[in-house]
Amino acid sequence: MSWVTRLGFVAPAASAPSDEAALLARLAEGDAEALALVYRRESGSVYRYALALAGDEAAALDAVQEAFAQLLRGPLGYQAGRGSLGAYLAGMARHQLLNQWRDARRHVSLDEADDEAELFPSSDARLDDAQQQSQLWTAIRRLSWPQREAVVLVDLQERSYEDAAAIAGVSADVLRTRLHRARQRLADLLAVGERP
Template identity: 25%
Template sequence: MNSPAATFDFDHCLTACAQGDRRALQALYDHEGARLLGVARRIARDDATAQDIVHDAFIRIWTRASSFDPARGSARGWVYCITRHLALNAIRDTRRETVLDEADIDIAPPASGGLDDVELWSGSAKIYRCLEQLQAAPRRCILHAYVDGCSHAEIAVLLGAPLGTVKAWIKRSLKALRECLE
């Protein structure tokens, strides 16, 4: 007995989506939507987030169907890969968020023996001096990563640099900053 996935023509469906056939997208949704939602739920562990992920996945499938290359893998695998990557990105993004409540905002002054304002300013001045010693592109990588919260891939796009180069710049820059701050 053939499985439902074996009888559904994913390649034809993606080709039709690339040509603007909305019925093909609807057929894909009807056929795989529930299973993709299951994948997103397992990763996100939240129904509302999982539903958003699947919605975004189908938008991406629709807008990027023409970029599917059957030589690089199966059409079904491509659809699942999009959903999985969006789910993982959603999880990574929520881990970056820091929720502050009023207790966090109303920070009490440090007890005696703590850092005073002069010590805090001198420490921040030192990091600025160390950052200035880095070349421009690696410094921008560090700032995008640790100030803006960008992923390595996002930084690569922002700087127009290869992903491996961005990772190497960040690794070397962090080492240089550690040495400078010691």
Template identity: 35%
Template sequence: MTSPAGVGSHPASPTPEVALDDATLVVRARDGDIRAFEVLVRRYQGPMYRLALHMLASRGDAEDVVQEVFLTAWRRLGQLRDGRAFVGWLYRTTTNRCLNIIRARRPVTEADLDRRESIDAAGSPERAAQVSEQLIALAAALTRLTPEQRACWLLREVHGLSYEDIARATGTTQTAVRGRIARARAQLAEAMSPWR
């Protein structure tokens, strides 16, 4: 991602990428340090893209969501009181934008994710084909979850967020998150049972 539009016109002080925590980078970015914001983008655009891709099953939609999320982050950085909350805010914003897209395009179609990148190229062709089939089956099973279940499951299982962080990201309670994840796991286990 490039610098947000209109942002590059101000001179920016050099920001070393190494060893700066999110809170420091957010403060610097709030003060107009473009490079500090670029470090945050480089740090989190991959995880946000993977989350959006898994939720939306569309590379184009995922790229659009990530672009929108970071542009919104740049514009609203001054509203973020605690720089340590930046990554949680990104997850919440990305999740909500994805849920809005999913709700707007119901019914959800079969996932069409290109999972070949995940397949071990050094393995045998038979093993690669089996893994590819399993990933396709998992992607299809994910599309049969409710958008809320899918979001909670992905945030927990793929991104490793705590129940508390997921509750904040999805605007619900930890109890609701646990229930959604439990139902998602049960449905996915049933869908993937032929692969055991």
């Protein structure tokens, strides 16, 4: 069983662009039921993305709340040609997490700046084997933010390269490069962890 399978992440459900456009038009008109439909459809995958990226439930919940609040304030800001509605919401959650991360980094001494374990604690409830999960999340936390994000989006959430690139705000080629380097680094980190 691969480490991605052990994490139990599920790819987000796809919805038709015309359906998304209709929901957003209703949302722009103040239809509360439209917001509820969008939330039911997209909140789970946005939350899982934020939780996997941050490793902290409170930070993930704040990011999801802010993403939906931004959507409510400006539903017509979403452009279907740039990716799915789920990708748009995940991108807003990502920006919120980056802001949290930057704020936290400003308050960390230089001695602690390289120790991201304190900024992104892991959640041990995701795997059956707590030891494997701990090793995996320790390795993921040691990745740079761009590499960690690429792994979370593509390997954990099983998003397409195009969708993941739209969320990360980079080209698909840049995302593929980050993902390749992240996978190499993870393999090295996990191999070191397995040695006696």
